[in-house]
Amino acid sequence: MTQNDSPVLTGAYAPIETEVVGEDLPVIGEIPRDLNGLYVRNGPNRRFAAEGRYHWFDGDGMLHAVRFDAGKVTYRNRWVRTRALAEELAAGRALWKGVMEPPRRDRPDMPLKDTSNTDVTFHAGKLLTMWYLAGDVYQIDPETLETVARADWNGTLKTTVSAHSKVDEHTGEFIFFDYGRAHPYMSYGVVGPDGALKHWIPVELPGPRLPHDMAITPNYTILHDLPLFHDRDALGAGRHKVRFYPDLPARFAVIPRYGTVDQVRWFEAEPCFIYHVVNAWEDGDEVVMVACRFRTPTDRHGDPDPERFATMIAHLQMDAYLYQWRFNLRNGRCKESMIDDTLNSEFPSINSGVRGRRNRYAYHVKMANRNLDEPLFTGLVKYDIDTGAYTAWSEGRGFWYNEAPFAPRDHPSSEDDGYVVSFVWNARGRRSEVQIFDAQDFGHGPIARVIVPQRVPNGFHATWVSAERLASGR
Numbered sequence: 001m002t003q004n005d006s007p008v009l010t011g012a013y014a015p016i017e018t019e020v021v022g023e024d025l026p027v028i029g030e031i032p033r034d035l036n037g038l039y040v041r042n043g044p045n046r047r048f049a050a051e052g053r054y055h056w057f058d059g060d061g062m063l064h065a066v067r068f069d070a071g072k073v074t075y076r077n078r079w080v081r082t083r084a085l086a087e088e089l090a091a092g093r094a095l096w097k098g099v100m101e102p103p104r105r106d107r108p109d110m111p112l113k114d115t116s117n118t119d120v121t122f123h124a125g126k127l128l129t130m131w132y133l134a135g136d137v138y139q140i141d142p143e144t145l146e147t148v149a150r151a152d153w154n155g156t157l158k159t160t161v162s163a164h165s166k167v168d169e170h171t172g173e174f175i176f177f178d179y180g181r182a183h184p185y186m187s188y189g190v191v192g193p194d195g196a197l198k199h200w201i202p203v204e205l206p207g208p209r210l211p212h213d214m215a216i217t218p219n220y221t222i223l224h225d226l227p228l229f230h231d232r233d234a235l236g237a238g239r240h241k242v243r244f245y246p247d248l249p250a251r252f253a254v255i256p257r258y259g260t261v262d263q264v265r266w267f268e269a270e271p272c273f274i275y276h277v278v279n280a281w282e283d284g285d286e287v288v289m290v291a292c293r294f295r296t297p298t299d300r301h302g303d304p305d306p307e308r309f310a311t312m313i314a315h316l317q318m319d320a321y322l323y324q325w326r327f328n329l330r331n332g333r334c335k336e337s338m339i340d341d342t343l344n345s346e347f348p349s350i351n352s353g354v355r356g357r358r359n360r361y362a363y364h365v366k367m368a369n370r371n372l373d374e375p376l377f378t379g380l381v382k383y384d385i386d387t388g389a390y391t392a393w394s395e396g397r398g399f400w401y402n403e404a405p406f407a408p409r410d411h412p413s414s415e416d417d418g419y420v421v422s423f424v425w426n427a428r429g430r431r432s433e434v435q436i437f438d439a440q441d442f443g444h445g446p447i448a449r450v451i452v453p454q455r456v457p458n459g460f461h462a463t464w465v466s467a468e469r470l471a472s473g474r
């Protein structure tokens with residue numbers, strides 16, 4: 001199979017070749033005047049075809065952003081000018097193959113291509129892009145989407161940084177984790193609102209792992225050591241293959257925000273895999289974490305099926321449900337329970353102003369899986385995480401939704417007083433739209449649609465930055 005035969009290079013996945021700016025875009029419905037800020041989404045968009053097999057995770061990072069300003073809407077898109085892309089542009093061809101092919105042995109500094117295509121957040125006046133295998137962090141101008149610099153926190157950064165590192169909007173801190181194949185396999189740090197590293201510790205794991213997300217509360221950070229990681233034999237041969245180890249527990253480190261190595265406390269839970277955390281908060285002696293937990297696939301005897309689990313993860317075949325863990329800091333025990341197991345949903349987002357605090361609402365993408373090579377994002381869901389009740393929305397077959405952040409209206413009066421925004425591939429109109437939902441009347445469907453001047457390929461993570469944060473830089 002060549003790269004171009006891959007289903008994740010065709011249809012609504014196909015990469016685009018242009019960087020454009022579209023102003024005063026056509027709107028169906030009316031843009032609320034109190035919706036002001038920036039919706040931006042990261043995702044893979046291959047610049048040069050390479051030899052070998054293509055995985056959806058391989059494409060070069062491209063940002064698509066929509067600026068809402070007093071009813072006026074502007075769209076723009078740009079590649080993240082990563083080190084690797086700069087090298088390939090200079091060469092005029094691909095210099096790395098994808099993650100399903102052998103890594104480059106002649107490039108110990110970058111055996112796999114760091115595309116920065118996974119996540120995007122806002123810190124110290126800049127958008128930051130990040131990569132799921134831990135890599136460089138790129139600072140992007142939020143107005144122009146130009147890549148400004150590779151973040152090194154005033155020269156103090158000694159490690160790479162993983163996607164899903166978090167910003168605490170109340171303190172202006174960027175709280176990050178890093179993981180890799182060399183001992184101690186993980187580290188943890190805090191960057192201040194001034195862009196200088198203020199805290200860093202190594203976090204020792206039993207071996208190389210593949211954590212994907214983390215959680216924060218005002219006083220604690222939660223890191224993941226989950227029993228789904230490299231197949232040891234494949235790793236020894238230099239191949240990227242994952243395996244589920246059903247006999248190992250899931251482990252969660254609860255660390256005071258500025259904790260030292262000896263203050264890292266590990267909690268054990270049922271073996272599981274998690275891509276994405278919804279939120280975490282403190283509740284008396286407990287630190288609570290809510291996340292989308294993968295349903296462990298079972299064989300015909302009802303036993304965990306590690307092979308099938310590995311295949312699902314490798315192909316981003318989501319089968320996740322809403323779940324919570326409670327880490328008791330007094331007795332060291334973890335209690336866990338299901339919140340809702342009736343819906344397969346992932347790519348959660350919340351009102352970012354309540355990250356780390358007890359919250360009630362989350363906005364997820366409803367997932368379906370037609371086959372292993374083509375994950376399907378079929379609708380959006382508003383969850384009440386107190387009760388597990390939800391309201392779902394979809395316009396039907398062929399529509400493709402994206403991670404849909406919450407956008408508070410100007411001067412909000414409650415957690416869900418605002419909007420939910422998402423790029424949507426409209427299968428009927430054969431076009432990309434930004435759909436805007438009233439978060440308190442989610443089942444009504446979009447109250448406005450902005451017609452985007454080009455197709456926005458299916459992608460990964462997104463964020464909302466309010467006009468207030470854009471102006472203040474935090």
Ligand SMILES: [Fe+2]
Pocket residue numbers: 118132163164212275276461
């Ligand atoms: Fe992710």
